[in-house]
Structures are given as C-alpha cells and as structure tokens.
Amino acid sequence: MDEPIDQVVSYHLRDGLALIGLNRPTKRNAINDRLAEALHSAVEAAQVEAKAAVIYGEGAHFCAGLDLSEHVEKSLIAAVHGSRRWHKIFDGIERGCIPFVVALKGAVVGGGFELAAAAHVRVAEESAFFALPEGTRGIFVGGGGSVRVSRLIGAQRMTDMMLTGRSVSPVQMEQWGGVSYVVPDGEALAKAIELAQVAAQNAPMSNYAILNALPRIRDMSSEDGLFVESLMSALTSATPEAAERLRDFLEKRTAKLTAPKD
Template sequence: MTSETALPTPASPLDLGETLTFERDGAIGILTLDRAAKRNALDDATITRLGEFFAAVPEGIRAVVLTTAGEHFCAGLDLSEMTDRDAVSGLHHSRRWHATMNAIAESAIPVIAVLQGAVIGGGLELASAAHLRVAEDSAYFALPEGKRGLFVGGGASVRVPRLIGLTRVQDMMLTGRSFDAVDAETIGLVNYRVPAGAGTAKARELAAAIASNSEVTNYAITQALPRIVESGRDEGYMMESLMAAVAQSSTEAKALMRDFLDGTGPKVRK
C-alpha cells in the first residue's frame, strides 16, 4: 500500500471521533454514522475514522452492522471540503477513500449495511463495500457525479459494476438514473428489502446467524472467496481446496459437524 493509501494505526479501535458511535451486543457490533444534519455526507475525518475502525475491529466481534442516523443512509462526499482541491490533492483524497472502503470490504469480520433514504455517490460506494446490504423501502440509489462535473473516486467504478454490471452503472452515471429499493433488489444491488424501520432488526438477525458460523469459515468467505472469483479457474480450484482443508480442521467446524450429525445442529429450511 502506498503512503497516500495507508491508514494510520489508531490509538484505540474505539477512538471514533464525533460522528461515529459503537455498541456491542454479544458478538455483534453496531457501528452508527451520525451526521444526520448533512444527510450523513462523509467528511475527511469520518472517512479516516471508518478506516481505522475496520482495520482494528474490537476483539470478540464476529459481525458488524453498519447503520446511519436519520432518514438517509449517506448522501455521498461532503462537497464543501473539495471546492479548492487541486488534481494532486484530489488524487490522494480518492486513494484515502479507497483505503477505507478496502478496509471494510477486506475485513475479516462480515459487514452488513442498513440502507434507507439516499444512498448516493459516496454513500453507494460505502454500501457496496459491505458484504451484505439490507435496504428499507425508502432507499434510493444514484451515482450523480456526471451531472456535477465529477467522476466517482471512492471505488464505485470497480465495485458497483461487479454487483449490477457495467451498462447499468454507465446508465446511472451518464443520465443520472436512480433505482428505488424494489429495482435495487431486482438487479442485485441489495440482498434484502424490508419495510421502513425494519432494516436494523433484519441486519441484526443476519448478524446473529453469521456470528454463529465458524470464525474460520467466515474468514474464508470474506477473504478467500472474492479472490477465488477474480482468479483463473485452476488457481481458484487450488485456493478452494486449501480453504476447504483449513476450514474443516478448525475446532469450531468439528463441533458444528458433530452437532449436525447428532441432530442438534441447525437444519436447512425453505
């Protein structure tokens, strides 16, 4: 990682500044962004704190629910901070965003984002870095940078096409098209759609299920699976074999398998 992308090591993983709060419920962590007065637009300080948190998630947390305060998930970049930015500082700023979004996407701890209201620009970049997305019916999604003389800079050009395809992203960026929650679920931009106000409860339910998995298996799913998908066929098969061998040898996996075999483990249901 180059110097402009490196995240500083925080003195404490809970040194979250003024815009982030954290609570824990057993093995589930709930991280909340609160800049509701600005529709949770992301300023530089918040981007830094987000990256620091996901680089050092508190010990014992096995799933993180990412929420925001107010009616909107995130309206994107705080544009008030970029009016006098030149090309060089703009490049470094974009790379800092990449470092933070990568810290989320590459976290060993699965992250579930709860989406409501505006999920726009940098807000969609933040959402797309999570491993799962739960959208309330009020959510709407857009990449309006093209209408503002800008280009995405926080990872949208890489992550969002992998979710919904290149041509849909070009449509969003060229025309300003937005998708509502129903459309977003249909095209695969979100994993779950729930009524207004039900997003956090659904995310907690998912987090509880994830936290009950073997920690090694969750690590393989968040760390190895994306690399397998991006690799060649033979390399992918080899990584799959290695991870299968490692996962099944863990103490947790053996206990879960014993529970399954003696009929006390969870069953697959419709």
Template sequence: MSDEVLVDVDGGVAVITINRPQARNAVNGAVARGVAAVLDEMEGRGDVFAYVLTGAGGTFCAGMDLKGFLSGDLPYIEGRGFAGLVEAPPKKPIVAAVEGYALAGGFELALACDLVVASEQAVFGLPEPRRGLVAAAGGAARLPRRIPYHIAMEIALTGDHFPATRLREVGLVNHVTPPGEALPRALELAGRIAANAPLAVAATKRVIVESADWSREEMFARQQEIITPVFGSQDAMEGAAAFAEKRAPRWKGE
C-alpha cells in the same frame, strides 16, 4: 473515537453508524478516520463476528462532503480509500442498512459491503458526472461486476436516482423493508452470520471475494490454500460433534 462515527457491539455484531445527520451523513475526514479506527479495533476483537454499517437520522450517506472537499478536508485514508473502507473492506462480513439516500460515495459504501438491506423509500445513485466528478470510490469499477452491464451504465452515466425496489430486481439489494426497518432486518441478517463458525465465515468471504480473479485452472488450488486451516481447526471438530450430539455448537474461532 470520533463523535461522527458511533459503534455499538451486541450479540457478536458491531453496528457502525455515520453520525452526521445534519449533513445527511456526508463523509468528511473525521468520518473516514473514525471508520478506519473502528475497523482497526473491531477486526481484532474476538467477540465481533459481523458488522452492520448505517447512518443516523434516516439517511444512509449522501456521499463526500463537498464543502470539506473544497476546503481540502479529504475523506480518504491512505490504503483504505474513501471513508476508510472502500479500498480495504473488513475481513469479517459487513451488511449495509440503508434508509433514505445512498448517493455517490454513499452508494459506493454500500457496494463495499457484502450484503445490502434497504428501506423501500431508500434511493441510490451515482451523481458524480453531474458535479464534474467520477465515481472513483468503487462506483464505476464495482457496479458492473454486481449487476448487468447496461443497467450499470445507465446508473453511472445518467446520475439518476434509483429506488431500492429497482436495485432489488437487478440483484444489488438483498432485502427491501418497510420504512424504518432496514436496520432491524440488517441486524437479524448479521446475527445469523455471526452465529456461524468465525473461521469458516471469514474463509468463505475470502474465497468469494478473491476468486473473481482466479482462472478455472487455478481455482481449486487457490481455494485449498485458504480453506485447509479451517478443516483442521477445533471449530471444524466442534461443528461435527455438535451435529452428532444434537446440540448448539460452541465456537472458539480456533
């Protein structure tokens, strides 16, 4: 595992930390490979039910390492895209814990997550046009699907910085915290997700993500294909039994 990507598992939650504080956690090839390797391992582990993605040293991620880009050290993984994540987010839910800058690819990493917790001092932006580039790691494509069109255009075309409080207003950030509290709040949120039945959580995420492209006519049939195994699972029986017996459920992921 790369020293530039750290992982810590506790209570069913894997915290993935981009560990390049000297470069404001800008993503290079080593980070992309490290994130991909972590996700390959964690997706197959039965004791991990949710993720938190964060950055070391008070910054989430300042985007692509431009010095690496100039030298040919590209931060992409085939089939996974930027940072080994944006084109193939994990099946298990992932929460972004944002302190400091989430710029360019850093903002796009947050957009690839399912929930976003940010410090009130966090700053988001897509400055690619100011560098002669395009926010091609999900910024231009995902942003208008998450927030109103005209606001997405302002963010994407001006390259300006926007505070977490503004993005909370438009629905892109779930929770805004005092400085230094984004990670604890994200961990609490991920822990609440991880406490639920893993098959049900994974199926719910899949329906929400995939249904964006479903027509009204096919919506329920497509959903049924995904949820039928959940309703026939041992965990579904366990959930009903735990409710009837007034006790905490004991999930098996089966």
C-alpha cells in the same frame, strides 16, 4: 470501546456485534475526511472486538456520498490521495476479519453506494433510493465504485446511472443484485442486526475464508480459483471447531435447515 468516535461516527458493542452509525445527519451523512477517518477507527475496533458488524446512518438517510464542499477545495494530488484513502478504508470492510451488514434508508448516493457495496450484505428500506450522480457533477466515482458497484449490478447499469443521474428504487436494485433484502420503512436496522447475529454464529475461519477467498477467486482464472477453493476447503475443515460442528451435525445435535424468511 462503546462511545462516539470523533462525534461523527457512533460505535456500540451489543452481544458480540459492533453497531457503527454515520453521524452527520444534517449533512445527510456525507463523507468528509473526518468522517472517513472515524469510520476507519470504528471498523478497526470492530475487527478486534466483535464477531460481526452493522453500519447504518443516523437520521433520515444512510449516506449522500462525498462531501463536495470539502472536495472542491482539494488540489489534484490531494484528491488522488483522498480516493486512495477511501479505497483502503472500504477494503478493510470488504476483506477484513468479520462480516459487515449495512442498513440502508433514504439517500444511498455516490460514495454512500460505494460504502454499501463494500459490505457483505445490504438491507434497504422501501423508500431508500440509489444514485450515482458523479457524471452530472463533472466528477467520477472515487471510493471503489468502478470495481465494487459495477460487479454488483453490471458495468452497463452503472454506466446508465452515472450518465443520466437516475435514481433507482430498492426493488429494482434487488433485481439487479445490488441489494440483498428489501424491508418496510423503519425496519432495515433491525433486519441488519438479525442477519449480522446469524453470521456471527459461524465458525471464524469459515467467515474469514468467505470474506477473503471469494473476492480473490472472482479475480482469478477458473483453474486458479478452483485450486484456491480446494486449499480453503481443506484449511477450514482442519480446524477443531469444524470437526466439532461436523460431529454435531452427523450426530443430529444441530437444528435442521428450514426455508428462510426474507
């Protein structure tokens, strides 16, 4: 598949990478039910067709969050179902089969920040801004932010953002742990693609273990986490690809590690 998905999400395959674009630029890529389902279709396709994926926003912004014009019309139970649907879609990103990198620019607000938090690596342009204005709008996060965002930046910082509606710069967000890389304006997508290409070269079993074991170990007791670590370490080492890569390293057929360029 290499075409728009319901017009509100673009999907392209490039050298083993899936490029997924949120495509409602006139709405700052706000997420309504239609976009959420299109994103779900794109994520599912990427898990089958690609080795890594990049999510970005078309236009000037990554995502301004929940489309409030649609949300305000929902019944109480419909709002609950909508939130649970977001949880399932975003969980498919965080705990899927392949790494996801997000390229962030402009607004990374509310549900947009929740979506970014579900990815594995976050790249932000210098002029991007992060906000969780739900408290000022009389609502609460519903896309997993109370778990993912709070674990990225800490519950107290998230509380501050929600109570005050403040905007946070990418430099500050990087210091808080919410952003992995800060790049000049116009360079986030290229950097995200570069990082996704690196991750795509890893052994599939290693990537699967990183994506699925680490968040579960985080939720376990220390002793349980160490036990699961031992199992995953043994399982990944037992694959034929691991054996080949280890032999290549021992026989000096692989490049030496060098200092990264941020």
